[in-house]
Amino acid sequence: MSVLTSGGFWAFVCVVAGIYTILALGLQLQFGFTGLLNFGQVAFMAIGAYTMAILVVKEGWSTWLAAPLGIVAAAVAGLLLGLPSLRLRADYFAIVTIAFSEIVRYVATNENALTGGSQGTIALGSVGQAAQYNGQWEHFQTRVQGWLHVSDSDVAMLVIVWTTAIVLLAIVWLAVRTRWGRVLRAIREDEEAAASLGKNVFAYKLQVLAIGSALAAIAGLFYAWEFSFFSPDDFQPLLTFFAWMIVILGGLGRVWAVPVGSLVFGFLFAGTRFLDFRPLSYLDSAERAYLRLIIIGLVIIGLVLLRPQGILGRRKEMVLE
């Protein structure tokens, strides 16, 4: 159990929660504020991470050029997905997004020459050579570590990820308070009412899909840098649903509910890793891994039963029709 008392482990849990925060923030903007049912958020995370890694390894780009381009690529992908599909009814749009995210994953798995295939980014370079895309990032992380005077590189990563997350949260928080944000909420409530007052509903939805995709790409970049390696398996639809759990746990239509939901979810997920005491220790580790998911599910069901509006949501809003 010594890992429980290690600062590095909890710093790692917080880094992952910070990455989830950025991923789920996009979803909060899309669903919590605009009512867009996006079940394919993980695809944009993958597009951001892969674009960066491919440009760095194959094209020899600087990380500081490749990373913004990864974000742009995800936003453009969001626009291209939205153009034909955003005119569909909400439930059909949801089906298109989950199909899109699986298409992205299958392409990444099978386009060996482009993505390294199922072997992941390690196979991005030439045969027999383990490819690395995070040299410049690690250099930067070490410098941050120096500025902060900390010995643990996880702590440096924690500061970088959460600083970014808080800046992004603040930007979204300010944006939804503007007239633009008011139109988004109106679209969530009643598209036709918004259109009858001269609002171009389709254009607003397209903007929100692209912005949410860009946020997912930022999460994807941090994911790539945190783990130094990734493969298509890292972008299973499950990750999209983790983001959904976070948004629902935290509360819909609340910007600051996203980090709260992420931290609760992150600690639940990490905390249940330590179920190795009796009688649970009679189960083997594979069985315990499933038990962990069952326990998380039960805790989330319990929380949702007790607070259906989420931790920071407003119950009053739930009963209105």
Add this chain to the structure above:
Amino acid sequence: MSATLTVEDVVRTFGGVRAVDGASLVVEPGSITGLIGPNGAGKSTLFNCVSGFLRAQSGRVLLDGRRIDRSRAHRIARAGLVRTFQTPRTLTRMTVLENVLLARDAPTRAHELLRLVRLDGHAHELAGTLSGGQRKLLDLVRALMAEPRILLLDEPMAGVAPALRVELLEHILALRARDRVTLLIVEHDLDFVMRACDRVVVMNDGRVIAQGTPEEIRRDERVVDAYLGARH
């Protein structure tokens, strides 16, 4: 400010049903025109075709001589034709004030209009807490905030407390006098239509069967037939 609306031979079918079957009418600038007809006459469908929420399969709709029948709803609204809905489309999880400001970001005017329909006391409450009649008034205020040149009201009196109806009528008349807004109103309350409107258009079976002043309409036998059945 006021606009002219021209509808020419508009057809809209649903499956085999010809909901609007070659309707034509003219709404004169600055007029209050009532659109009446029995249930299923095609009034709401025609409203939807004119405001861009449904596409007419044939025929033309012109706003001040410019075609709008191929435009999307938000463009028509921006061109100055704003409509309300039969069942109010209140944005329930936004405040009453936010509902109004959505149309135009002018808080002073918003409060002024809310006071007019006695909703200013509720300005900061969630609109979902309003009664059906209050929601109807909120929808009207919201449409007015968009500063339309022509306003299409779908049964504005339905669900509004009788005591408020007279006031509402006065507001509508005052509005016309002040802003020279053209009004096209679908209403089942014939008493209201005959008192408030300068012109009345009668629809039956998807067609316009009569147009004229309230006096002319009252005497028109086709209208009496449509409402009471041809045997009378």
